[in-house]
Amino acid sequence: MTASPQVTDDSTTAGWATRQNLLDAAERLIAQHGVAGSSLRKITSDAGTNLAAANYHFGTKEGLVKAVVSRHLGPLNGERLRRLAALEADGDPSLEELVQAFVGPVIRYGLERQDQGRDIAKIFGRAMTQPEDTLRDLLMQEMRPVIHRFSAAFGQALPHLGQQELMWRIFFMIGSMGHTMAGAHMLERVTDGMCNLQDRDGLLKRLQAFLCAGLRAPATLPADSTAAPSSETSP
Amino acid sequence: MTASPQVTDDSTTAGWATRQNLLDAAERLIAQHGVAGSSLRKITSDAGTNLAAANYHFGTKEGLVKAVVSRHLGPLNGERLRRLAALEADGDPSLEELVQAFVGPVIRYGLERQDQGRDIAKIFGRAMTQPEDTLRDLLMQEMRPVIHRFSAAFGQALPHLGQQELMWRIFFMIGSMGHTMAGAHMLERVTDGMCNLQDRDGLLKRLQAFLCAGLRAPATLPADSTAAPSSETSP
DNA sequence: GTTTCATTCGAACGTTCGTTTGAAATCGAG
DNA sequence: CTCGATTTCAAACGAACGTTCGAATGAAAC
Known part of the structure; x- marks a missing residue:
């Protein structure tokens, strides 16, 4: 094993063109064909380089995939937490504001960077x-503290829900959010273009309305707010 | 190419043990590791047979995968449509009944057959x-008429929504439904077992409450009920 | 007993995969 | 220019993949 950078850092020196090209090509191909369907040969070919470059910059394919996710997931969750903190600084946030803070960034992420964001x-x-x-564990690991923070905020905005019910609703x-991100292009096809995705503001408004109403629904089971994690209350 | 059955039929003669074993093993492995992650060697090994048997009974791997999906998707959608027809025979169905008819079968499908259903x-x-x-196109093809039928019913139960908004809500x-089916086991892990999946009736009730409230939410945009499919109204 | 057909089996095919190697190229610093 | 570290390249490696083939097996039909 020769000496290789293997850094998780980015945007330091300027000579990392191949590294960026690899990340961009991998991102586009993975979005289109999945991880298993995107061979390193196709990725490096699209990036205008060769197999060894991928190994040099990322070690393994798994390293490349993780880098693709990490370079966007960090800033995304950062914006989520920043928005939440700003809301809480102004008093008790409304449910609409919380949903917007959680869902908005990922929708808006696809607005700013055109195709890259959608990918x-x-x-x-x-x-x-x-x-x-690979992907699932990385995502779960980075999302866990964010979900934990938001769960507490959602709990305050939805005092009529017990812990279990709150978790289920989240x-x-x-x-809904994930399915929208992953498969909205399918809806475009199914409805023969009736639902267009370019209007991200409209999409966010519609999704927000659906989610807030769903979250606000009356509790289905009377009381599980004090339920211990281990108890299985079957009413 | 030798003569091979290649039939889509099932449960005809009794000597099709290997065929059933292949389907069962494939179903379990695909649920656990995905299509790409389930090699024919592992599938046939788990089924207690060999590679050639898979080719003999299903032609290709794609044929096997399609057979795994088809043998359950048909009955599932059949029950959905049967329930809907029964509801409409008794008058205008309520939103709760429609959601139950659409979501209930797939949840209940995992209740009756223990692990197989969950897979x-x-x-x-x-x-x-x-x-x-492979999977997506097959699912879309078989789901299209079902979604079309239910969309009309949902539209009648939700007269305040325009066509676009109705499609988005569905x-x-x-x-939510797909995410619940695909990843509910993750919720169990994230919440340290607080949310258990064994209580499928509770799950269905919770999901139904969330979905009905979300579907019933006021329309976000004033009027798009008469919007033509091709017009892109950007307010 | 012989024939016949459907089914199962072991073994191999060619391809593609991720990974590795060692040399060539690039580039800033002395 | 020279040197040394960094980056790129062509080529090959072994492993795993889906697929195919011809023989072996078994039970019914004649």
């Missing part, structure tokens, strides 16, 4: 339910 | 957003 959003949306451990919310 | 539900939940064409609903 990474698709990768994120799929990663949660993917069978491969899970459903993430499901 | 196929996981496959279905993932197939919608999967990058591989899309969000499918997202």
Whole structure:
């Protein structure tokens, strides 16, 4: 094994053109064909380089895939937490504001960077339910503290829900969000273009309305707010 | 190419033990490791046979995968449509009844057949957003008429929504449902077992409450009920 | 007993995969 | 220019993949 950079850092020196090209090509191909369907040969070919460059910069394919996810997931979750902190600094946030702070960044992420954003959003949306451990574990690990912070805020905004019910609702919310990120292009096709994705503001408004109403729904089971984690209360 | 059965039929003669074993093993492995991560060697090994048997009974790997999905998707959608027809025979169905008719079968499918049902539900939940064409196209093709039928029913139960908004809401609903099927085991892990999946009735009730409230949310945009499919109204 | 057909089996095919190697190229510093 | 470290390249490695082939097996049909 020769000496190789293997750094997780980015945007330091300027001579890392191949590294960026590799990340961009990998991101585009993974979004389109998945991790297993994107061979290193196709990735490096699209990036205008060769196999050894991928090994030199990222060690293994798994390293490349992780780098693709990490370079976007960090800033994304950073913006989420920043928005949440700003809301809480101004008093108790409303449910609409919380949903916007959690869902908004990932939708808006696909607005600013045109295709690149849509690609990474698709990768994120799929990663949660993917069978491969690489993406899923990385996503879960980086999302865990964010979900934990937001869960507390959602709990305050939804005092009528017990802990279990709150967790389920957040899970459903993430499901709608992830499915929208991963497969919205399918809706465009199914509806013969009736639902267009370019209007991200409209998409966010629609998703927000759906999620807030769903989250606000009355509790289905009377009381599980004090339920211990281990107890299985079957009413 | 030798003569091979290649039939899509099932449960005809009794000597098809290997065929069933192959389907069962493939289903379990695909649910756990995905299509790309389940090699024919591992599948046939788990099924207690060899590679050639898979080719003999299903032609190719794609044929096997399609057979795994088809043998469950048909009955599942059949029950959905049967429930919907029964509801409409008794008058205008409520939103709760419609959601139950659409979501209930796939949840209940995992209740009756213990692990097998959970496996196929996981496959279905993932197939919608999967990058591989095989599963996605097959699912879309078989789901299209079902979604079309239910969309009309949902439209009658939600007269305050325009066509676009209705489609988006149904899309969000499918997202929550699919995410629940595909990744509910993750929620169990994230919440340290607080949310258990064995209580499928509770799960269905919670999901139903969330979805109905989300679907019933006020329309976000004033009027798009008469919007033509091609017009891109950007307000 | 012989024939016949469907099914199963071991073994091999060619391809593609991720990874590794060692040399050539590039470039800033002395 | 020279030197040494960094980066790129062509070529090959072994492993795993889906697929195919011809023989062996078994049970019914004649």
